[in-house]
Amino acid sequence: MADEALISIRQLTKDYPMGRSFFRALNDINLEIGTGEFAGLVGPSGSGKTTLLNIVGSLDIPTKGEARVLGQSVGALNARQSATLRNHHLGFIFQTYNLLPVYTVFENVELPLLLLNIGSTERREMVDRALEWVGLQDKRKSRPAQLSGGECQRVSIARAMVKSPRIVLADEPTANLDAANSHNILQTMEKLNRDLKTTFIFATHDEKVINYLHRKISLNDGKVVNDAVMGNM
Amino acid sequence: MLALKLAFRNLIGARLRTWLNVFVLSLAFVVIIWFKGVLNGWDEQARRDTIAWQIGGGEYWQENYDPYDPFSIDESHAVMSDEILKDVGQEKLTPMLIGQATMYPEGRIQSISLRGVDPAQKIIELPTANLTDTDDAIPAIIGQRTARNNKLSVGDFVTIRWRDVNGTFDAADVKIAHIFRTDVPAMDLNIVWIPLKKHQEMFRMLNEATILITAKGAKSPETDFVGTFPGWTFKDHYFLLADIREMIKMKSFGGYLMFIILMSLAMLAIFDTQVLSIFRRQKEIGTHIALGMTQRQVITLFTVEGAMHSILAAILAAIYGIPLLSYQAAVGWSMPAGTDDFGLTIAEKIYPSYSLALVLGSTLVVLITTTIVSYIPARRIAKMNPTDAIRGKIQ
Numbered sequence: 001m002a003d004e005a006l007i008s009i010r011q012l013t014k015d016y017p018m019g020r021s022f023f024r025a026l027n028d029i030n031l032e033i034g035t036g037e038f039a040g041l042v043g044p045s046g047s048g049k050t051t052l053l054n055i056v057g058s059l060d061i062p063t064k065g066e067a068r069v070l071g072q073s074v075g076a077l078n079a080r081q082s083a084t085l086r087n088h089h090l091g092f093i094f095q096t097y098n099l100l101p102v103y104t105v106f107e108n109v110e111l112p113l114l115l116l117n118i119g120s121t122e123r124r125e126m127v128d129r130a131l132e133w134v135g136l137q138d139k140r141k142s143r144p145a146q147l148s149g150g151e152c153q154r155v156s157i158a159r160a161m162v163k164s165p166r167i168v169l170a171d172e173p174t175a176n177l178d179a180a181n182s183h184n185i186l187q188t189m190e191k192l193n194r195d196l197k198t199t200f201i202f203a204t205h206d207e208k209v210i211n212y213l214h215r216k217i218s219l220n221d222g223k224v225v226n227d228a229v230m231g232n233m
Numbered sequence: 234m235l236a237l238k239l240a241f242r243n244l245i246g247a248r249l250r251t252w253l254n255v256f257v258l259s260l261a262f263v264v265i266i267w268f269k270g271v272l273n274g275w276d277e278q279a280r281r282d283t284i285a286w287q288i289g290g291g292e293y294w295q296e297n298y299d300p301y302d303p304f305s306i307d308e309s310h311a312v313m314s315d316e317i318l319k320d321v322g323q324e325k326l327t328p329m330l331i332g333q334a335t336m337y338p339e340g341r342i343q344s345i346s347l348r349g350v351d352p353a354q355k356i357i358e359l360p361t362a363n364l365t366d367t368d369d370a371i372p373a374i375i376g377q378r379t380a381r382n383n384k385l386s387v388g389d390f391v392t393i394r395w396r397d398v399n400g401t402f403d404a405a406d407v408k409i410a411h412i413f414r415t416d417v418p419a420m421d422l423n424i425v426w427i428p429l430k431k432h433q434e435m436f437r438m439l440n441e442a443t444i445l446i447t448a449k450g451a452k453s454p455e456t457d458f459v460g461t462f463p464g465w466t467f468k469d470h471y472f473l474l475a476d477i478r479e480m481i482k483m484k485s486f487g488g489y490l491m492f493i494i495l496m497s498l499a500m501l502a503i504f505d506t507q508v509l510s511i512f513r514r515q516k517e518i519g520t521h522i523a524l525g526m527t528q529r530q531v532i533t534l535f536t537v538e539g540a541m542h543s544i545l546a547a548i549l550a551a552i553y554g555i556p557l558l559s560y561q562a563a564v565g566w567s568m569p570a571g572t573d574d575f576g577l578t579i580a581e582k583i584y585p586s587y588s589l590a591l592v593l594g595s596t597l598v599v600l601i602t603t604t605i606v607s608y609i610p611a612r613r614i615a616k617m618n619p620t621d622a623i624r625g626k627i628q
Contacts (some may be wrong), residue, residue, distance in 0.1 A: 054620045059523060079527050087525025094623065098520040102246020114235055115525045159524075 006166065006199055007033040007056055011065035014051050014222075025051040027222040029065070033201065035166070038193045040202040042210055043219035049203035050171055052219070056201065057090055057169045058082040070166060087115050091160030091198075095172035097152040099144040099159075105131070106140040109158045116163060130162040134188055150181030154188065161192055167199045174206050186212045236530070240538035244545065251542070254502050258546035258599070261495040263554040266595050268488050270558065270585035271566060276481045278416070278580050280474055284449065286417040288473045289356045293326070293445035293465040306333055310398075310441045311464050317445060320460075327354035328442035330432045334395040336425065338383040345379075346424045347395060349432025356448045359420060363411035364428045370408035371431055376421025380412045387412055393425065397437045405435070416580045496599070499546075500606045507539050507610040518614055519622030528619075532611045539607020543600045561585060 014026040026048045033039055041049040054060040055067050058074045059082075067074045070089055077085065091112075092098075099108050109130050113123045131137050134154035144152055153173060160168050170189070174182035190212055193200050202209055210216060218226035244251045284290075298309035313321070313328060320326040327350070334347040352364035364372050370390065375383075385391060387409050394404040407427060415421055433439050445465065461467075511518070521531050565582030 050620075057523065059619045059623070079529070083522070083525050083527040083530075086523060092520075092523045094520075094523075096516070096625070098516055098523075098623065100243075100246075100517055100520065102243055102248075107242060111239075112524050114238065117235075 005032045005068075006035050006037075006070065007031070007201075008068040009052075009056075009066070010068075012052075012055070012062050012067055013064040014048070014055065014060070015063045025222050026055075026062075029222075029224055031217065031224065031227070033199065035199055036193065036197040037215055038190065038200045038213060039215040039217060040204055040209060040213040041217050041219055042204060042213075043225075044205060046221075047219040048222040049205075049219055051222075053169050053171055053201065053203045056167070057092060058085050087112070088163075089166045091163070091165040091168040093153070093156050093160050093168060093170035093173045095175045097144070097149075097156045097176075099152055099155055101144050104141050104143055105136060105147070105155050108144070108155055109162050112159060112163050126162055127158075130158040133161060133192060134158045148181075149177050150184060153177060153181070153185050157185065157188060157192075161196075161198070164196060165198065167201065169201050169203075171203045172206070173202065174204070174209055179208065182206070182208045236534045236537045237541070239534055240541050243534075243538050244541055250506065251545070254499075254506055254542050255545045255549055257502050258499045258542055258603070259550035259554070261499040262546055262550035262595065262599060263557070264495055265492050265599075266550075266554070266587065266592060267558055267561070267585065268491060269591050269595065270562070270587045271583055272481060272484055272488055273588065273591065274562075274584045274586040275484075276477065277586050278583060279477045279481075282416045282580070283419075283474060283477060284470070285358045286415050286420050287357065288446065288468075288470070289327075290447040290449045291467060291469045292447065292473060293462060293467050295443050296464050296466055298331075298443055303333070306331060306443075309443050310436075310438050312440050313442055313445075314462060316460060317462055317465075318440075321351075321445075324355060325448050326445045327351050327356045328429060329444040329446060330429060330436070330438060330441060331443040332395060332432065332436050334393050334425070336383065337392040337394070338385055341383075343383060344423065345393075347393065347432065348424055348426050349429035350426055351429045356446050358415075359426065360411060360413050361426070364426065370406055371427055372410040373407040374411040374413060374426045375409060376424065377412055377414045378418065378421045379423055379425070380409070382423075385409050385412075395435060397435065399437060403435065496602060499599075500602060503539055503542055503603055504606050504610065506542075507535065507607050510538075511535065511610050511613055515617065515622045516625035518617060519619050519624070522619040523623055528615050528617070532608075532614050535611040535614065536604060536608045539611070540600065540604040542607075543596075543603040546599070547596050558585065558587060562587065 009029050009031040012026055012029040013024065015022040015024050029052065041052055043049055051060065055062055055074055056069055058069065058077060061075045069085065072081070072085060074082070100111070103111070106127055109127045110123055113126055118126070127140075128137065131140060134157050136151060136154055136158065139147060139151060139155075144155070147155065153176075156173075160170075168189075173189075174185060177185065186209060189200055192198055202213065204210065213230050216226070216228050216230055217224060218228075295309050295311045297305055299305045310330060317326060317328075321328060330349040332347045332349075334345050336343045336345045350359065350361050350364070352361045354361055360374060363374050371393075375385065380386065383391075389409045390406045391409065392404055393407050394402060396402050407425065429442075433441060445462075518531055521534070522528065526534070562585050565584045567582050568580070
């Protein structure tokens with residue numbers, strides 16, 4: 001389990017308005033996630049995995065309760081503070097990669113560093129290192145349309161990891177990949193988690209991903225129904 | 234700075250879509266600058282020619298003279314004082330006497346303005362030296378338009394009938410000594426020029442004149458060598474060039490209409506691209522936010538991206554526009570045959586004139602307009618839900 005609480009969630013509830021009533025996506029969630037964890041939010045569609053991930057990523061705010069990320073209460077942050085939190089400490093990996101189609105691989109990975117105002121020489125070194133982690137040094141000038149799905153997701157991992165964030169949030173990262181590519185991606189992320197002590201949090205219902213997790217937090221109907229440390233930790 | 238860098242990357246990456254917009258906008262740039270340049274060139278040429286051919290450094294008008302009232306012409310003459318004659322002798326002034334007459338070319342009747350001018354004058358470019366024909370007939374010079382309209386050639390005789398100061402009609406033949414070409418219709422259309430002395434004799438107005446044209450350089454009666462003459466009113470360039478100014482103002486209005494049409498077309502393309510971008514690039518907007526941009530920064534990025542079309546268009550316009558417009562400024566723009574018959578002071582060729590203020594002003598207007606047009610659709614980003622945007626969910 002965690003050495004220290006990197007993410008602390010207390011009595012978190014999230015409601016979405018639906019006409020005159022509302023839909024409760026998360027219901028009284030209590031969780032703590034520590035540094036260096038390789039954890040997954042597991043559950044069927046509509047169980048609240050992505051909603052919880054979005055709140056941890058400060059892209060959304062709780063309706064009730066509190067979500068503290070790196071000591072900051074997500075609900076209390078203004079737009080600029082949220083952006084700063086994401087910019088400095090959070091990395092995102094999406095199911096559909098979300099690479100910018102008009103940018104090259106290098107430019108896609110470089111983007112978070114531009115937002116951090118890092119100088120060009122250091123930026124180049126950091127991008128090269130990130131591409132080396134995911135084994136895409138030879139594709140730096142390619143555009144996303146010229147890459148396979150597995151390669152696109154590896155670019156997405158490099159983009160999330162390039163600034164060495166404290167937390168990486170991965171929403172269904174293998175949903176669009178075949179088995180071989182999925183394993184490849186997961187091994188890469190596991191290695192980065194081990195080497196860099198980056199906390200990885202997945203939202204998934206893919207068995208391949210679940211098999212790699214060190215901690216499985218099962219959700220159903222917006223509630224945590226099980227929280228277990230896995231044997232592969 | 235970051236927005237500029239990313240916007241530039243996005244535009245270059247968008248390739249054909251960007252270049253189509255940029256090309257349309259660059260056309261607007263070039264046509265707007267060209268049209269304004271033509272008007273400026275025309276304005277400059279019209280002023281230059283009018284000063285050289287007609288008004289010199291300004292005119293003294295006999296106090297009754299009103300060029301827009303033909304009934305006042307008969308009363309618009311006065312004897313030149315010794316002071317005036319002294320300035321005439323020193324070539325500071327040249328007198329002109331205006332009278333109404335009738336010409337009978339090939340048996341037809343044509344009303345004309347019969348004008349007497351000193352054959353030795355050098356103040357205006359009217360080729361009056363040709364009036365020194367020593368033949369027995371009265372020598373006359375006319376402009377090309379008058380010659381063409383009345384089918385007159387050099388050497389032709391034509392009968393002129395006039396009424397002198399006492400109301401007595403008389404007639405005589407004049408001989409066309411020379412036909413000149415001028416871009417100033419006011420010196421040509423239905424005007425017959427004869428020697429001043431002869432005109433004074435014919436009209437029995439010895440030593441009289443209607444207008445005194447000053448030599449170039451005379452600024453005003455108070456500040457320059459030309460004095461104040463009782464019974465004569467000085468008219469400066471500002472007054473005498475008012476018609477040209479009004480004409481250019483009218484033409485400029487047409488230019489603005491063209492400017493608005495062109496700008497609207499270009500702005501429509503930019504607006505359309507922006508709306509489409511914000512609709513199609515929601516996932517990209519969400520990704521930017523996830524990577525650490527605020528919605529305001531994303532709005533700035535999209536606005537700069539739209540506005541940058543005009544910067545690229547200015548560069549593209551400079552690449553093909555500068556050689557094209559420079560070439561045209563050098564060779565001129567030929568006016569269609571017969572344009573000068575409209576009574577406008579216009580040369581056979583107009584040489585467009587481009588000033589730095591014109592180029593910078595047009596660029597600034599296009600840049601500001603493009604920025605506003607780009608900002609309007611970009612404001613929608615502020616209303617987007619980032620979590621839906623990341624998934625590309627249409628909002």
